[in-house]
Amino acid sequence: MGRYRPPAPPKSPYITAAGYQRLQAESAALWLRRREVTKALAAAAAEGDRSENAEYIYRKKELREIDRRIRYLQKRLPELKVVDSVPTEPDRVFFGAWVSLEDEAGEELQCRIVGADEFDPKRNWISIDSPMAKALLKRQVDEEFSVHTPGGEKHYCLLDVHYGDEPA
Numbered sequence: 001m002g003r004y005r006p007p008a009p010p011k012s013p014y015i016t017a018a019g020y021q022r023l024q025a026e027s028a029a030l031w032l033r034r035r036e037v038t039k040a041l042a043a044a045a046a047e048g049d050r051s052e053n054a055e056y057i058y059r060k061k062e063l064r065e066i067d068r069r070i071r072y073l074q075k076r077l078p079e080l081k082v083v084d085s086v087p088t089e090p091d092r093v094f095f096g097a098w099v100s101l102e103d104e105a106g107e108e109l110q111c112r113i114v115g116a117d118e119f120d121p122k123r124n125w126i127s128i129d130s131p132m133a134k135a136l137l138k139r140q141v142d143e144e145f146s147v148h149t150p151g152g153e154k155h156y157c158l159l160d161v162h163y164g165d166e167p168a
Contacts, residue, residue: 030070040059103155132147
């Protein structure tokens with residue numbers, strides 16, 4: 001048997017304005033870094049035998065990773081749709097919303113729904129493609145809902161919806 005893996009489902013094309021700017025800045029920084037790595041690679045190649053040249057091997061791997069990320073960004077950036085406006089129904093959950101939830105145990109959780117390219121678990125930013133975000137979309141305050149997770153089904157109540165900057 002081969003190592004065939006079916007392609008992953010396409011990611012949502014939505015992104016916040018700040019997320020789009022971060023990806024553009026990353027792309028620009030990668031091009032500058034690539035220039036430095038290419039110079040170092042050429043210097044390492046000039047030293048002679050490449051088969052036992054650790055610097056050469058390391059720089060080739062580094063260049064390959066930089067090129068992989070640049071290719072991804074060049075393909076992904078034109079596909080993205082920047083969402084920077086508040087929806088017409090600000091009392092419902094849509095892309096970019098900050099939401100406050102209460103679980104079955106009474107613990108409160110705050111998270112933000114962002115694009116697949118900018119989710120960050122440390123900041124409680126969840127991808128719009130995640131099961132939690134899909135369960136939250138179009139809900140209103142005081143609605144109860146459940147989410148299927150790997151640990152089982154969890155029940156939540158939506159306490160607040162906010163758009164814009166991070167709530168205090």
